[in-house]
Amino acid sequence: MANVEITGLHKWYGGGVHAVRGIDLTIPDKQFTVLVGPSGCGKSTLLRMIAGLEQVDDGTIEIGGKIVNDMRPRDRDVAMVFQDYALYPHMTVRNNIGFGLKARKFSPQEIEQRVTNAAEMLAITLLLDRLPRQLSGGQRQRVAIGRAIVRNPKLFLFDEPLSNLDAQLRDEMRVEIKRLHQEIATTIIYVTHDQIEAMTLADWIVLMRDGVIEQQGTPLDLFERPATRFVAGFLGSPRMNFIETRIEQANGTLSLIFDQDRTLPIDASRHAVAQKWIGRNVTLGVRPEHISRSGDNTARSGAGAPLKVLIDLVQPTGTRTYAQFRLNETEVTVELPSHTVEHPGTTIELMVDMSRAILIDPETQNVITE
Amino acid sequence: MERDMQARRKRAGPPPIFRIIFLALFILFVLIPLYWVFVTSIKPSDDYLAVPPVWFPEQPTLVHYTAALFAYHGLTGLINSIVISVSATILSCLVGTLMAYSLARFNTGGPHLSFWVLSQRFLPPIAIILPLFLNYRLVGLQDTHLGLILAYTVFTLPVSVWMMFAYFRQMPRSLEEAALVDGCTRWTAFWRVAVPLAAPGIVAAAVFTFIACWTEFFFAIVLTSRDAFTLPTVFRAFLSFQGAQYGEASALAIVSLVPSIVLGVLVQKHLVRGLTLGALRG
Numbered sequence: 001m002a003n004v005e006i007t008g009l010h011k012w013y014g015g016g017v018h019a020v021r022g023i024d025l026t027i028p029d030k031q032f033t034v035l036v037g038p039s040g041c042g043k044s045t046l047l048r049m050i051a052g053l054e055q056v057d058d059g060t061i062e063i064g065g066k067i068v069n070d071m072r073p074r075d076r077d078v079a080m081v082f083q084d085y086a087l088y089p090h091m092t093v094r095n096n097i098g099f100g101l102k103a104r105k106f107s108p109q110e111i112e113q114r115v116t117n118a119a120e121m122l123a124i125t126l127l128l129d130r131l132p133r134q135l136s137g138g139q140r141q142r143v144a145i146g147r148a149i150v151r152n153p154k155l156f157l158f159d160e161p162l163s164n165l166d167a168q169l170r171d172e173m174r175v176e177i178k179r180l181h182q183e184i185a186t187t188i189i190y191v192t193h194d195q196i197e198a199m200t201l202a203d204w205i206v207l208m209r210d211g212v213i214e215q216q217g218t219p220l221d222l223f224e225r226p227a228t229r230f231v232a233g234f235l236g237s238p239r240m241n242f243i244e245t246r247i248e249q250a251n252g253t254l255s256l257i258f259d260q261d262r263t264l265p266i267d268a269s270r271h272a273v274a275q276k277w278i279g280r281n282v283t284l285g286v287r288p289e290h291i292s293r294s295g296d297n298t299a300r301s302g303a304g305a306p307l308k309v310l311i312d313l314v315q316p317t318g319t320r321t322y323a324q325f326r327l328n329e330t331e332v333t334v335e336l337p338s339h340t341v342e343h344p345g346t347t348i349e350l351m352v353d354m355s356r357a358i359l360i361d362p363e364t365q366n367v368i369t370e
Numbered sequence: 371m372e373r374d375m376q377a378r379r380k381r382a383g384p385p386p387i388f389r390i391i392f393l394a395l396f397i398l399f400v401l402i403p404l405y406w407v408f409v410t411s412i413k414p415s416d417d418y419l420a421v422p423p424v425w426f427p428e429q430p431t432l433v434h435y436t437a438a439l440f441a442y443h444g445l446t447g448l449i450n451s452i453v454i455s456v457s458a459t460i461l462s463c464l465v466g467t468l469m470a471y472s473l474a475r476f477n478t479g480g481p482h483l484s485f486w487v488l489s490q491r492f493l494p495p496i497a498i499i500l501p502l503f504l505n506y507r508l509v510g511l512q513d514t515h516l517g518l519i520l521a522y523t524v525f526t527l528p529v530s531v532w533m534m535f536a537y538f539r540q541m542p543r544s545l546e547e548a549a550l551v552d553g554c555t556r557w558t559a560f561w562r563v564a565v566p567l568a569a570p571g572i573v574a575a576a577v578f579t580f581i582a583c584w585t586e587f588f589f590a591i592v593l594t595s596r597d598a599f600t601l602p603t604v605f606r607a608f609l610s611f612q613g614a615q616y617g618e619a620s621a622l623a624i625v626s627l628v629p630s631i632v633l634g635v636l637v638q639k640h641l642v643r644g645l646t647l648g649a650l651r652g
Binding site: 151 | 542544545547548549550551552553554555558562563566567
């Protein structure tokens with residue numbers, strides 16, 4: 001039960017690699033925080049610094065109001081679940097789970113009691129006398145989580161815990177971790193490179209890039225109001241389309257101009273902002289699900305003139321179909337209901353929901369707002 | 371039932387005749403010298419060089435054993451050898467484990483220290499024996515158990531460090547990190563997690579060290595004389611101006627084999643695992 005306060009944190013590795021470059025982050029008590037970003041963005045380093053496995057080079061880390069910079073990992077009262085589970089191969093599941101309690105000199109009765117409870121919670125009671133190598137990936141994962149919860153720590157740290165599991169198991173474990181958080185209600189910091197994990201698990205997402213925080217907020221906040229092109233492109237699958245274009249004024253309306261006089265009118269609500277960009281290049285960011293076939297019920301009325309495109313690739317997933325076309329030398333993906341388009345080579349008319357699209361300054365890569 | 375047997379015979383095909391012959395020859399190749407040593411040790415002296423050879427003596431005798439062990443001080447040598455080899459093995463493995471762990475985990479001494487450790491074996495022992503002898507005489511370590519124990523420990527350390535270095539290096543770091551977060555100190559994480567997992571490597575290193583010490587002759591002959599002499603040095607007494615004492619030499623050879631064989635049998639299981647480095651999986 002603790003909040004975490006990180007101020008001006010830096011980490012350099014040998015060879016001059018600046019892995020963490022001045023992170024300021026406040027994590028309130030009982031919040032499920034996900035650190036997400038591409039590999040090499042410093043998220044794991046940050047987590048390991050919180051755990052005490054990496055030295056802090058500059059800045060401070062506070063856990064529960066206490067600065068822990070120079071505290072040994074064992075004194076920080078945190079528990080960590082590792083990517084490779086890190087189960088002790090020479091100990092049974094029971095001893096693996098009880099290891100931390102034994103190291104902290106709990107009585108044997110107390111250890112037995114707590115191990116039993118944790119095992120029941122994770123449905124691994126029958127596995128208690130097995131060795132880790134006799135377990136499947138999902139079972140090992142549960143044991144690793146059991147080892148963490150049995151100590152009842154102030155803070156849980158998860159370092160890409162699901163990335164070694166196959167897709168189906170990953171979905172199951174994701175649900176369990178979320179449920180676990182609801183049951184034990186404690187602070188969790190969870191590192192992943194998978195944006196779906198981040199979106200589904202997090203109360204609060206911290207999106208990192210090159211050792212700094214690119215943007216943080218609630219999942220939907222980040223998804224709907226990305227501050228930069230990077231954030232917009234990182235969250236969402238399939239990813240957002242980015243199309244280079246230009247804003248022009250004609251007959252009193254502002255439009256995005258594509259090739260061969262294909263245009264998209266800009267929402268009246270955005271005219272004030274777009275006014276400043278007349279005659280300049282911008283990047284249009286639009287998610288595949290915000291483009292629909294004209295005439296569909298889902299298309300928003302008043303979304304402007306339809307865009308005529310030639311579909312060159314169709315990927316049915318069963319529930320939805322992803323179709324691709326080229327616009328201004330960019331491959332654009334659109335998500336359509338199944339059976340909307342059957343074959344590549346079809347020409348269809350699409351509507352773009354401009355109220356949900358974003359405009360990006362091509363120079364700064366920031367989303368254009370007021 | 372009978373059909374079952376037939377089916378099995380058919381599936382097995384003809385017995386692998388060449389394999390059997392090859393294995394039989396190989397076994398003979400390995401065992402005949404050993405057998406010859408053994409029968410020589412129980413033959414009366416007249417039978418040693420008899421033509422045709424005596425394959426098994428009509429009257430086996432143990433006189434060579436008593437002579438080798440008592441008259442030639444083989445027993446003292448045996449006891450010295452056990453004390454010195456066991457002590458040196460324990461020391462070498464203890465220090466070696468700590469060194470190997472430090473080199474593997476903390477990259478102690480940068481990329482070169484670990485190689486420097488191994489490079490100590492590049493020097494032929496004869497190159498260092500004279501200064502070692504002079505220094506030992508100076509500090510009073512000459513012809514002492516401690517002196518030979520120290521010499522053997524230092525001499526075997528490079529190999530035992532390298533065997534365990536490889537072991538610790540391929541052990542995932544996250545295991546010890548998990549132990550640290552779980553509530554261990556560096557020291558307890560080392561003893562409770564790293565060492566048990568490196569046990570096969572440590573056992574393998576121990577066996578090698580023991581065998582190296584047990585059979586070592588050169589250091590022993592130079593650094594010891596009347597008190598701390600080891601078993602191998604006793605053999606030198608069997609070649610004298612009176613002729614070769616084949617019976618006594620064979621008897622002592624058999625005696626000196628026993629501890630190595632016992633050790634081998636005891637740790638065989640670990641040894642195989644220890645030698646196939648990289649077999650450990652998390």
